[in-house]
Amino acid sequence: MKGDEVQTLADMVNDSRSIVIFTGAGISTESGIPDFRSPGGLWEKNRPIDFSEFISSAEARRESWRRKFAMDSVMATAVPNAGHQAISNLHQQGRLKAVITQNIDGLHQASGIPDQEVIEIHGNTTYAKCLDCGTRMELDEVRAVFLPDEVLPECGHCGGLIKTATISFGQAMPVEEMRRATEAALDCDLFIAIGSSLVVYPAAELPLIARQGGAPLVILNREPTPLDSYADLVLNREIGDTLAAVTKL
Ligand code: NAD
Numbered sequence: 001m002k003g004d005e006v007q008t009l010a011d012m013v014n015d016s017r018s019i020v021i022f023t024g025a026g027i028s029t030e031s032g033i034p035d036f037r038s039p040g041g042l043w044e045k046n047r048p049i050d051f052s053e054f055i056s057s058a059e060a061r062r063e064s065w066r067r068k069f070a071m072d073s074v075m076a077t078a079v080p081n082a083g084h085q086a087i088s089n090l091h092q093q094g095r096l097k098a099v100i101t102q103n104i105d106g107l108h109q110a111s112g113i114p115d116q117e118v119i120e121i122h123g124n125t126t127y128a129k130c131l132d133c134g135t136r137m138e139l140d141e142v143r144a145v146f147l148p149d150e151v152l153p154e155c156g157h158c159g160g161l162i163k164t165a166t167i168s169f170g171q172a173m174p175v176e177e178m179r180r181a182t183e184a185a186l187d188c189d190l191f192i193a194i195g196s197s198l199v200v201y202p203a204a205e206l207p208l209i210a211r212q213g214g215a216p217l218v219i220l221n222r223e224p225t226p227l228d229s230y231a232d233l234v235l236n237r238e239i240g241d242t243l244a245a246v247t248k249l
């Protein structure tokens with residue numbers, strides 16, 4: 001039965017020429033980066049800091065930089081796993097329209113997918129930005145300011161607050177990335193959601209937008225998701241082995 005699901009997905013992939021892959025934190029757990037909601041995930045240790053708290057509280061800003069630099073060695077040493085590689089193979093086969101990712105770890109790009117085909121709807125954690133004027137600040141600079149005595153970084157141009165270039169809960173979504181993601185979802189011939197609990201909105205609207213646009217929807221995740229009843233195929237399986245098998249069939 002389970003083997004049949006993998007064959008079904010392989011057949012769907014082989015029939016497609018314009019696939020959108022939509023990924024969440026689950027695709028990177030096999031690279032050693034914990035997700036949010038699994039047992040042992042980041043939420044068991046740390047409640048997320050939402051955007052309004054970051055703006056209003058210096059202690060929340062200090063705590064978010066502490067967490068950022070504590071996770072840094074994990075992020076810096078993580079490499080793409082079999083799941084990322086399988087998606088990169090789809091790119092090489094010319095079947096991929098785009099990868100839309102909620103992840104901020106850069107591992108799709110590291111697996112060989114060109115930057116312009118990876119749409120990062122929750123931003124990127126490898127650099128920081130001024131929240132007022134948008135000026136980019138490199139993490140090395142933030143590290144040098146923050147690590148010795150936890151002095152908060154400030155924008156050199158306008159004095160504004162500096163935050164990693166990620167989208168926090170409560171923060172506005174990036175307009176251009178959401179436009180591109182919506183367009184890709186509407187214009188694909190297969191949409192595969194991988195390793196996402198599909199509870200974070202508006203990201204989780206994208207699989208439904210793809211269905212409205214007429215594409216079959218596949219969900220690959222260890223656990224059930226609230227969107228399973230909308231999917232044409234649901235695989236509750238481990239990501240790396242499954243995708244590696246699919247791209248070989
Ligand atoms: P989530 O933590 O809510 O859900 C991850 C899902 O993946 C879970 O349902 C889990 O069961 C499944 N999963 C984990 N490992 C798996 C595996 N090996 N095989 C199959 N399934 C597996 O993650 P989300 O939906 O992406 O939402 C959380 C938010 O957290 C996102 O917006 C993202 O920006 C952020 N985040 C990113 C990273 C990263 O960049 N790697 C890590 C943690 C959180």
Ligand code: ZN
Nearest residue numbers: 130133155158
């Ligand atoms: Zn500024």
